[in-house]
Amino acid sequence: MVIARASEAVDVDIHVFAEALKPEDRRVLAESSRPVVAVFNKADLAGFGGEGPVAAATARCRQLRDLTGVAVYPLAGLAALAAVDDTVVDEELLDALRVLTTDPADLGSTDRFAATDHRLPRAVRQRLLTRLDLFGIAHGVLALRGGADRAGLMVALRRASAVDGLLAGIGVAAAPARYRRLADGASDEQVAARMAAAIAVVRAAGMTVDDGITASAHLQRAITWQRYSRGPVSRLHRSCGADIARGSLRLWERAGGVAERLP
Incomplete structure (x- = not known):
């Protein structure tokens, strides 16, 4: 479904989907009366190996663009939200990520991360999953382990989530409408x-x-x-x-x- 507009003047339709474009998704993209940008959300689940899931999602987006004629961008949604809203990772969660840099937890699955014994309280680990998911947690820990401060953590999450590519794509799609207005x-x-x-x-x-x-x-x-x-x-x-x-x-x-x- 279309869940957002690029501006109050409705320059661009932003259509978000996950996993695959369904027939109803393709219909929305084809029938949009405005420029439309498609977002392949949950790109962090697009497959492992190679250069990682977001790289795999990026390759899939190129295929979908060729198929639909619409610009398609990958996005790891939770990591992107944390990167653009600095209230998502509060001090408790930042401290928890710092603990994980020296006392790793099981990141093999959400259940194992939440349930396996660890000195971080289970409630805190559950908050980490809700705010960042495993993908954001892993990239956050890597950034902090490399010496990043809070600002550096946000930079790492922006890069990992691919949000800047999406924002640039929205800007490109909206440019003609802004000019005409x-x-x-x-x-x-x-x-x-x-x-x-x-x-x-x-x-x-x-x-x-x-x-x-x-x-x-x-x-x-x-x-x-x-x-x-x-x-x-x-x-x-x-x-x-x-x-x-x-x-x-x-x-x-x-x-x-x-x-x-x-x-």
């Missing part, structure tokens, strides 16, 4: 906002936009994207090219606006 305007702030949104759109399409900050870089960028906007491109990209050129000319003017011979 910006109202026309001529103030420096409005021109800059449209330029930034236009750059996000063309970068999402795989193109490169120079980030130079000198007057000559701004002018060269303006010329490049003005030419692009006059080429055989879609209406959206024609508008984006014009906005990048317009914003670059504003920056060129603010940088001195002195004409010079371009290479």
Whole structure:
């Protein structure tokens, strides 16, 4: 089912599934009237061996993308939630993870982790499972054993959960809608906002936009994207090219606006 929207303006539908795409999942993806991003949740259970379950889930996501034409991203949901919400791992759980770095528990299964005798109280181990599951616990212990502090633990969980890849994918899918939603305007702030949104759109399409900050870089960028906007491109990209050129000319003017011979 669709469980989230990318923004209040409903730029993107986010469809979450686990294990496999069912016929009803494929129907939702095919019938969405907005850009849609699919999330392969519980990627930490996608199989072991090789480079690990998330790597296996990533390979499966590529196959599903080719099959459906929709961007599909893996996610280890509990680890991702802990990584983006620093209240999930409270001091009690952080201390428990630290204990596990020197006094390992049985991580072979959730039942064994919760039931096998250990100096951590069973209730604390159950909280760890509820907040992080075995996957998050294992990666948290590895990070702390390697010398990570709380911030380093969050970084490790973000990396392990693949949440940043998903967030980047949502940004790519939402870029055209954000661009279209910006109202026309001529103030420096409005021109800059449209330029930034236009750059996000063309970068999402795989193109490169120079980030130079000198007057000559701004002018060269303006010329490049003005030419692009006059080429055989879609209406959206024609508008984006014009906005990048317009914003670059504003920056060129603010940088001195002195004409010079371009290479």
